[in-house]
Amino acid sequence: MRITGNTLTRRGFGAVLAAGLLATGLTACANSDTGDAGGAAGDDKIVLGFSQVGAESGWRTANTTSVKEAAAEAGIELKFDDAQQKQENQIRAIRNFIQQKVDVIAFSPVVESGWDTVLKEAKDAQIPVILTDRAVDSADKTLYKTFLGSDFVKEGRLSAEWLLEETKSATGPVNIVELQGTTGSAPANDRKKGFGEAIAANPNLKIIASQSGDFTRAGGKAVMEQFLKANPKIDVLFAHNDDMGLGALEAITAAGKVPGKDIKIITIDAVKDGMQALADGKFNFIAECSPLLGPQLMDLAKKVHAGEEVPARIETEETTFTQQTAKEALPNRKY
Ligand code: AHR
Helix, strand or coil, X not given: CCCCCCXXXXXXXXXXXXXXXXXXXXXXXXXXXXXXXXXXXXXXXXEEEEEECCCCCHHHHHXXXXXXXXXHHHCCEEEEEECCCCHHHHHHHHHHHHHCCCCEEEECCCCCCCCHHHHHHHHHXXXXXXXXXXXXXXXXXXXXXEEEECCHHHHHHXXXXXXXXXXXXXXXXXXXXXXXXXXXXXXXXXXXXXXXXXXXXXXXXXXXXXXXXXXXXXXXXXHHHHHHHHCCCCCEEEECCHHXXXXXXXXXXXXXXXXXXXXXXXXXXXXXXXXXXXXXXXXXXXXXXXXXXXXXXXXXXXXXXXXXXXXXXXXXXXXXXXXXXXXXXXXXXXX
């Protein structure tokens, strides 16, 4: 029911129609004609269906809080679904949102591939979709309105640049183990790429083992235990998030090694627990990935609902932390 290709959403049109009918005393008829779940209560609240990846990490919990708080603040009705790290759950949630005729759908895709069919269903139902945090690899960019999140390749590259500087005077091999995020996810693919490409500048730096710890503490601990058993000389751990790094800390300590000294640890996110480990000298470097996407997401939801043009990609501003800067930042860290 769009008036033109990109100018007014189905619900936006419903609102205009309802306003006109109200003037002629036909409001009740208008509600049933639009079949609009969001408007069924007779208010103008935007209804946003949000499918979250899960609750795998401190980052994710902070992201969920940001989205929920920002929705309440913006007066947007949020239908929240936790997919428990399963793509099939996310597809089911998105189909439910379509059936419920929400105004806007946002989701953080657990993996990059396999979204075309359900995104096409949303497009056919004229419900705009916003990708938040993680991207998809769909060739058809018209299947979603925008992407809001981080440059994961850059996070991997910044992590590698710190290591290149740290090891610039090394004369022998520097053995790196890598704890990857969820297999097939954008942050795992991109962080690996950014890190791998950048360390190629120094042939001494070698990734001797690389495996997924699924972005969880338990996964990080279990995989690090295997790495330690199989590799007598590990100089550096590159973990794709703080939580896996924190799990790995336990394995390293249990193996009688000193984290941050015997094994240098680089992670991504900068959640409070990670920052504490960095300030305590157990981690050596963190590239920040901000989970505080809620306010920007609500702003985008309002804009796409109103049929406004939005940029195809919006990246969050992020920084990096050393042990010293973590100590300074910790007292004001919100998550
Ligand atoms: O997609 C963002 C990543 O997902 C975070 O870096 C990680 O902690 C989370 O699980």
